[in-house]
Amino acid sequence: MSSNTIKYRNSFLREVEANVEEGEWVRMCMQCGVCSGSCPLGPHWEHPPQELFMMIRAGKREEVLSSSSMWMCTSCYNCIVRCPRELPITHIMHGLAHYAHKLGLAPKNQPTKKFAQLFWDNLSKKGRVNELKLGLSLYFMNGFGEGIKTALKMKDIGLGMYKAKRMNPFEIFGGHGCKDKKGLQAILKKAREIEDAKADQYPKV
Amino acid sequence: MAEKKKLGAYICKGCGIGDRLDIAQLKKTATREGKFAFAKDHDFLCNSDGVKMIQADIDAGEVDHIMIAACSRRAKTDAFRFDNVAMSRANLREGVIWVRPDTEEAEETTQEMADDYIRMACAEVKFMNPPSPSGEQGRVDHVLIVGGGFTGLTAAVEIAKAGYKATIVEQTGNLGGIARQLYKRIPTKAPYIDPQDTGIDALIKQVEENDNITVHLNSTVTKTSGAPGRFSVDISQESGSTKTENFGSIIQASGFKLYDANKLPEFSYGKSPDVVDQLGLEALAKAANGGAIKRPSDGKEVESVIFVQCAGQRSEKEGHLNYCSGHCCMTSIKQAMYFKDTNPDIDTMVVYSELRTPGAGGEDIYRSGQQKGVTFTKGIVSEVTPNGGNLKVKFKDLILDEEVESEADLVVLATGMEPKSGVNIDAIIVEEEEDESEENSKTIPIVPAESVLNLDYRQGPDLPQLVSGFTDSHFICFPYETRRTGIYAAGPVRRPMDMKQASEDATGAALKAIQALENAALGRAAHPRAGDLSFPRFRKEGCTQCKRCTVECPFGAINEDEDGYPVFNEARCRRCGTCMGACPVRVISFENYSVDTIGQAIKAVDIPDEFDEKPRILVLACENDAYPALDMAGMNRIEYSAYVRIAPVRCLGSVSMSWVTDALNNGYDGIILMGCQKGEDYQCHFVKGSEMAHTRMSKVDDTLTQLQLETERVETHEIAISDIQRVPEIINNMAATIEKIGMSPLKF
Ligand code: SF4
Numbered sequence: 001m002s003s004n005t006i007k008y009r010n011s012f013l014r015e016v017e018a019n020v021e022e023g024e025w026v027r028m029c030m031q032c033g034v035c036s037g038s039c040p041l042g043p044h045w046e047h048p049p050q051e052l053f054m055m056i057r058a059g060k061r062e063e064v065l066s067s068s069s070m071w072m073c074t075s076c077y078n079c080i081v082r083c084p085r086e087l088p089i090t091h092i093m094h095g096l097a098h099y100a101h102k103l104g105l106a107p108k109n110q111p112t113k114k115f116a117q118l119f120w121d122n123l124s125k126k127g128r129v130n131e132l133k134l135g136l137s138l139y140f141m142n143g144f145g146e147g148i149k150t151a152l153k154m155k156d157i158g159l160g161m162y163k164a165k166r167m168n169p170f171e172i173f174g175g176h177g178c179k180d181k182k183g184l185q186a187i188l189k190k191a192r193e194i195e196d197a198k199a200d201q202y203p204k205v
Numbered sequence: 206m207a208e209k210k211k212l213g214a215y216i217c218k219g220c221g222i223g224d225r226l227d228i229a230q231l232k233k234t235a236t237r238e239g240k241f242a243f244a245k246d247h248d249f250l251c252n253s254d255g256v257k258m259i260q261a262d263i264d265a266g267e268v269d270h271i272m273i274a275a276c277s278r279r280a281k282t283d284a285f286r287f288d289n290v291a292m293s294r295a296n297l298r299e300g301v302i303w304v305r306p307d308t309e310e311a312e313e314t315t316q317e318m319a320d321d322y323i324r325m326a327c328a329e330v331k332f333m334n335p336p337s338p339s340g341e342q343g344r345v346d347h348v349l350i351v352g353g354g355f356t357g358l359t360a361a362v363e364i365a366k367a368g369y370k371a372t373i374v375e376q377t378g379n380l381g382g383i384a385r386q387l388y389k390r391i392p393t394k395a396p397y398i399d400p401q402d403t404g405i406d407a408l409i410k411q412v413e414e415n416d417n418i419t420v421h422l423n424s425t426v427t428k429t430s431g432a433p434g435r436f437s438v439d440i441s442q443e444s445g446s447t448k449t450e451n452f453g454s455i456i457q458a459s460g461f462k463l464y465d466a467n468k469l470p471e472f473s474y475g476k477s478p479d480v481v482d483q484l485g486l487e488a489l490a491k492a493a494n495g496g497a498i499k500r501p502s503d504g505k506e507v508e509s510v511i512f513v514q515c516a517g518q519r520s521e522k523e524g525h526l527n528y529c530s531g532h533c534c535m536t537s538i539k540q541a542m543y544f545k546d547t548n549p550d551i552d553t554m555v556v557y558s559e560l561r562t563p564g565a566g567g568e569d570i571y572r573s574g575q576q577k578g579v580t581f582t583k584g585i586v587s588e589v590t591p592n593g594g595n596l597k598v599k600f601k602d603l604i605l606d607e608e609v610e611s612e613a614d615l616v617v618l619a620t621g622m623e624p625k626s627g628v629n630i631d632a633i634i635v636e637e638e639e640d641e642s643e644e645n646s647k648t649i650p651i652v653p654a655e656s657v658l659n660l661d662y663r664q665g666p667d668l669p670q671l672v673s674g675f676t677d678s679h680f681i682c683f684p685y686e687t688r689r690t691g692i693y694a695a696g697p698v699r700r701p702m703d704m705k706q707a708s709e710d711a712t713g714a715a716l717k718a719i720q721a722l723e724n725a726a727l728g729r730a731a732h733p734r735a736g737d738l739s740f741p742r743f744r745k746e747g748c749t750q751c752k753r754c755t756v757e758c759p760f761g762a763i764n765e766d767e768d769g770y771p772v773f774n775e776a777r778c779r780r781c782g783t784c785m786g787a788c789p790v791r792v793i794s795f796e797n798y799s800v801d802t803i804g805q806a807i808k809a810v811d812i813p814d815e816f817d818e819k820p821r822i823l824v825l826a827c828e829n830d831a832y833p834a835l836d837m838a839g840m841n842r843i844e845y846s847a848y849v850r851i852a853p854v855r856c857l858g859s860v861s862m863s864w865v866t867d868a869l870n871n872g873y874d875g876i877i878l879m880g881c882q883k884g885e886d887y888q889c890h891f892v893k894g895s896e897m898a899h900t901r902m903s904k905v906d907d908t909l910t911q912l913q914l915e916t917e918r919v920e921t922h923e924i925a926i927s928d929i930q931r932v933p934e935i936i937n938n939m940a941a942t943i944e945k946i947g948m949s950p951l952k953f
């Protein structure tokens with residue numbers, strides 16, 4: 001039996017510590033359950049944060065990384081505020097989600113995941129979020145017909161935002177961006193390289 | 206005898222007493238009814254002028270028995286402390302004006318209350334004498350310490366530092382006990398991150414170099430007789446030689462042994478050498494001495510280790526310990542650090558059901574363990590089995606709620622502490638009784654144990670135990686204090702603990718031991734009536750050799766002579782009066798507390814006749830908890846019935862049945878006994894007093910029926926010092942009961 005497959009050995013915990021944002025905090029959880037009890041969405045999670053942390057320590061790699069749980073986090077920060085051990089739970093949830101996505105283990109069709117992808121694609125192009133495009137891509141996320149319906153439903157709000165100068169219809173043609181777009185792309189490339197190098201030591205699927 | 210006594214009453218008018226009560230009337234009660242030579246009043250009796258007035262009368266030889274009517278006897282004790290006189294106190298403040306409304310209607314009954322308290326205090330002091338030491342005292346500035354482990358050594362050093370002598374008797378050939386088997390100890394200082402040196406070698410050196418400390422190795426105590434201040438102890442060497450020495454007091458630091466892990470076959474202890482208990486792991490760590498820890502079976506460096514918490518403890522299973530040993534969670538964390546500190550890649554998992562890390566550093570130690578990468582899994586281990594070269598550990602993960610298995614090179618069982626407290630003297634008594642009663646009745650098997658102290662006491666050779674073999678001492682209110690005066694228990698023989706707590710224990714017990722020998726030298730009582738000079742005497746002519754006093758004394762103070770008469774060992778006595786309450790012929794008394802002092806006070810109360818519709822309720826209240834609770838009810842101005850008359854008693858155990866019968870015969874309508882909590886989690890300051898009283902009072906219904914009285918008229922309650930709201934309720938409920946069942950027909 002290789003040490004990787006023995007349950008309750010620390011291999012997966014070490015992987016999380018190495019690859020997941022703030023993952024080195026997982027070991028500090030004392031399993032009090034306050035986070036799970038504080039999470040407004042807790043009842044809808046398959047595995048609330050406390051349980052995820054225990055699963056990580058128990059070496060349940062596939063179950064954790066393919067779980068939809070951490071995608072449920074709305075970043076309300078209730079848990080962070082309350083955790084007696086001061087774990088940055090919210091950040092760990094996003095870190096886990098990101099790592100799962102990167103390994104291709106994240107559940108398909110998870111709406112939060114889809115939105116996150118849209119947001120990232122939108123942002124990473126020019127270094128600024130194009131809100132008009134982001135909104136539209138969100139409306140049409142689930143198909144053309146659905147998109148039209150949603151757009152019509154939202155038209156009054158859109159009009160209001162336009163009048164209040166909160167939205168510029170011309171953004172549809174490209175829109176604003178940061179100054180050094182090339183530099184941005186270079187930074188992102190480098191970051192990805194570093195992350196990949198770390199994650200390469202671990203199995204993909 | 207009352208004639209020869211010079212009786213003087215002093216009545217205070219301060220704190221509103223003068224405004225609320227008719228002082229002239231009170232003075233008349235003291236002189237006319239109490240037959241006191243004089244009664245003086247003062248605006249402010251407890252101030253220096255008032256105290257001077259009393260002292261001047263004493264110095265002038267005008268008075269040797271004084272009655273002070275002012276605040277509670279628990280208040281102003283420093284001001285009202287006079288040597289060589291007998292004194293009683295009438296509680297007019299907390300007991301009368303503070304519990305009665307200041308209204309015109311209430312005036313009459315409030316005054317009656319005050320008058321009665323004057324009558325009671327006058328009667329009480331008339332039957333008292335100023336207590337003086339018996340002359341039986343001894344003084345030896347030398348403390349015996351039984352056990353040369355960490356606790357005993359610490360106590361010895363503390364005693365020597367305080368300028369007294371200490372002698373350590375150690376059974377084995379070495380000092381240091383179990384602490385010497387440890388590689389390191391749980392961190393005791395901030396930031397509580399790393400295991401710490403035990404310091405035991407330095408401590409042993411300190412003891413060996415100290416001229417005030419004598420050490421006897423390979424020795425045991427083969428006989429202990431005498432009393433605090435003059436214990437005579439036989440110290441026997443393994444070689445056979447015995448020497449007798451005198452000691453002022455004794456500390457029993459006989460320590461613990463580890464629960465036998467062989468009793469846990471499910472964990473394969475004994476089957477696989479790679480399953481060890483915590484001391485086994487210490488031995489491995491000591492051998493490794495900072496290097497890689499190797500597993501015993503094949504010497505392979507340990508790469509993974511699982512700690513099984515609560516092995517055979519905190520469990521109700523047959524043969525298991527049902528308590529928590531308190532230190533083992535932290536010990537496992539410390540031991541996991543042994544691995545992590547040499548190589549962070551070693552997998553260390555602690556499987557716990559509840560992780561308990563008491564003490565200031567506990568949480569930091571836990572965090573430090575996590576920080577170092579020790580994994581903590583909430584679960585319950587069911588089985589450990591050898592599996593090829595490894596060990597398979599089956600457990601239930603309580604968070605993920607599933608039965609799982611893991612593997613490890615080494616398994617450490619966190620087994621519990623068992624006290625080495627010697628012979629369970631209660632078990633012996635049970636056996637004797639059963640033997641006597643029926644020949645083929647099954648005797649309760651007693652686990653053979655060697656006596657630690659070999660006390661030459663009628664009550665048995667060792668300290669009484671409370672539960673699970675630990676010596677009886679109140680963990681919170683009076684630790685170290687055992688049921689044998691002048692003998693203090695410290696360390697894990699008293700309750701499970703770690704070294705940090707043991708060192709605090711040793712220091713506390715050392716101070717108590719010094720206090721005990723000093724008090725004994727002056728003939729003063731130890732806790733809780735510390736400083737009391739009175740002691741029980743008995744009238745031999747009246748004694749029927751019934752042995753009740755010897756049996757019921759919670760502190761083993763009374764021996765028997767050849768004829769079966771009690772022999773009181775004054776210095777062992779705590780002055781609880783349980784013997785006095787037990788004595789069916791009422792021949793036991795103290796100078797300042799007797800069947801008469803309270804009995805006469807009860808009789809002194811004016812009992813209005815049946816048609817006055819003014820019942821009288823007698824409360825006999827333990828002075829340790831119930832009386833202060835009543836005082837505090839007064840301080841909080843909680844009203845209660847004006848028909849109550851409260852007499853404080855030393856302990857409910859001292860209550861003589863004659864007080865109850867006499868009170869009923871005198872026409873009291875109700876009687877309430879207020880004592881401390883009894884039983885396993887007792888609060889009774891005299892340990893058994895309240896329990897004895899409850900047992901005696903369980904037969905009171907017969908008395909009531911004989912007198913053709915309703916059984917509701919007598920109640921016994923367990924009162925905590927915090928029952929400030931409850932005590933007035935109990936009194937008022939009794940008043941309501943009497944209203945319902947009617948007045949006692951026994952008024953004359
Ligand atoms: S609140 Fe913090 S310590 Fe408690 S279970 Fe959640 S993460 Fe763990």
Ligand code: SF4
Nearest residue numbers: 039073074076077079
């Ligand atoms: S931040 Fe996320 S995990 Fe924490 S309580 Fe909010 S939704 Fe739940």
Ligand code: SF4
Nearest residue numbers: 758778779781782784
């Ligand atoms: S029963 Fe109490 S008062 Fe009597 S001898 Fe024992 S300790 Fe002393």
